[in-house]
Ligand SMILES: NC(=O)N[C@@H](CC(=O)O)C(=O)O
């Protein structure tokens with residue numbers, strides 16, 4: 001089976017290719033990338049005017065499987081990923097039950113194999129039941145295929161237990177994906193603590209909730225030598241600390257989610273729980289620091305933190321609604337509209353942050369690249385096509401997004417995973 005992608009703007013961070021060229025895929029591998037490939041193929045894709053990038057790798061996705069499949073499941077989440085140009089995703093372990101042992105990890109792996117759409121990697125929980133008390137079987141989960149460990153949804157508040165987990169992660173050569181939040185400081189907060197929370201009369205979440213744990217985690221990572229990846233960075237001081245840690249040579253990386261580089265708490269529509277997520281939308285100054293940090297490559301990764309919830313669950317007050325918004329089907333458009341079109345990052349940086357760097361952090365040697373011999377995971381994106389985001393078009397079960405009705409530029413046209421077309425915009 002041969003697929004020939006003709007005349008696209010090929011953007012490959014691995015080879016630094018950034019020009020119009022053709023890409024030939026044979027079975028599940030990249031065969032050749034050059035101008036004017038003259039070769040018979042089973043399928044020819046006209047990519048004129050489109051970016052052709054290595055398939056996107058989303059390091060932060062909640063698939064809600066097992067146990068919370070009314071919100072999402074492996075199949076609907078994989079379909080949403082494919083529609084978003086994502087060919088590999090890391091699923092977070094805060095499911096029901098929590099994925100804290102090799103058997104549960106294998107359940108997701110097997111289900112993903114049955115779905116046969118995109119590559120689903122399952123992160124293992126750091127502590128049993130995510131209770132923060134006893135370490136889970138980290139070695140067993142890594143042997144069963146976990147590319148990382150994470151307690152996402154919370155921090156491991158006991159620093160000694162966390163340090164022991166980081167020592168194991170260092171030994172096993174896997175990253176720790178850190179959700180940074182001092183739970184004792186949250187104190188019922190449901191949005192950022194600022195003039196807007198005052199105006200709405202809602203309890204606020206201050207920056208120090210995130211910043212204190214970012215500082216702690218960097219110091220423990222330095223001590224243990226494990227790779228620390230900071231999830232969903234939202235504050236200006238996260239950017240400062242990540243920058244300083246890198247300058248000091250500590251093995252650390254950081255991600256920003258589209259909602260945090262697009263919106264601030266000023267954008268919150270009173271009472272609309274689609275603006276409630278953790279960490280919360282911060283201030284203009286915080287957003288500005290995130291944009292600068294993305295531009296200067298302090299932040300290595302753009303991930304979605306795709307966090308589906310049902311309308312019923314979200315249809316309550318700001319105080320009682322669950323935190324989280326969906327992201328898989330909007331991240332390409334938001335990244336192009338807010339970052340590329342406004343000059344914050346180049347298309348090459350977009351490919352780095354959405355594919356090449358995640359592959360590096362997760363040690364996925366055959367991904368994030370269009371070099372011949374690498375996996376035939378490719379996304380074709382029309383950066384000029386504009387459309388209005390409509391939750392009715394989502395294939396995810398989750399419709400909880402503040403971006404419904406937003407006009408954006410940049411549309412995923414074709415997603416190819418393992419040499420097979422898994423999504424096509426029609
Ligand atoms: N981000 C969120 O607001 N919610 C996530 C948990 C998390 O990523 O911390 C969820 O699982 O719903």
Ligand SMILES: [Zn+2]
Pocket residue numbers: 152153154179231232278279
């Ligand atoms: Zn989190």
Ligand SMILES: [Zn+2]
Pocket residue numbers: 060062092152153305307
């Ligand atoms: Zn998350």
